[in-house]
Amino acid sequence: MADSSHGYVRDRRGCRHWGPQGAAGLLLRQGPRFLLQRRSWRVHHGRTWSIPGGALKAGESPWDGARREFAEELGSVPALCPVLTFVDDHGGWAYHTVVADVMEPFFRHRGDGEGVAHRWYIPVEIDSLRLHPGFAATWPQLIGELDAAGR
Incomplete structure (x- = not known):
């Protein structure tokens, strides 16, 4: 059976995205810090910082897809509390950034190699990193929404 998460799709603006069902990523938060992953040079937009994530499967919720992708890329998922x-709706295709608080210590295990490093950063440090273009475009709105909600 073919994997429903594979393949490209075009949004209403004509931009091409991976994942016909959309995509999701998991942004872990621990106090004032957020966990980012440096992408391998072998993947699209390699050597940039972003969050573990990828294409959703048919019928998969953003929460489930983000956790699955996180486990694939970092080897495991700690206990979480969704925030x-x-x-980020592109018109016919969307990326869901799921923010969750870490409820227990997180230790990276062997993942699939899409990420070569991971680190905890405070927001001001994130602003100075070379970010994946999609994450860079949404980061100011995302941190603004977290701040506005007092979360």
């Missing part, structure tokens, strides 16, 4: 889901 919010930020949706």
Whole structure:
């Protein structure tokens, strides 16, 4: 059976995106810090910082897809408390950034190699990193929404 998460789709603006069902990523928060992953040079937009994530499967919720992708890329998922889901809608295709608080210590295990490093950063440090273009475009709105909600 073919994987429903594979393949490209075009949004209403004509931009091409991976994942016919959309995509989701998991942004872990621990106090004032957020966990980012440096992408391998072998993947699209390699050597940039972003969050673990990827294409959703048919019928998969953003929460489930973000956790699955996180486990694939970092080897495991700690106990989490969901905070919010930020949706970047491109018109016919959307990326869901799921923000969750870490409820227990997180230790990275062997993942699939899409990420070569991971680190905890405070927001001002994130602003100075070379970010994945999609994450860079949504980061100011995402942190603004978290701040506005007092979360």
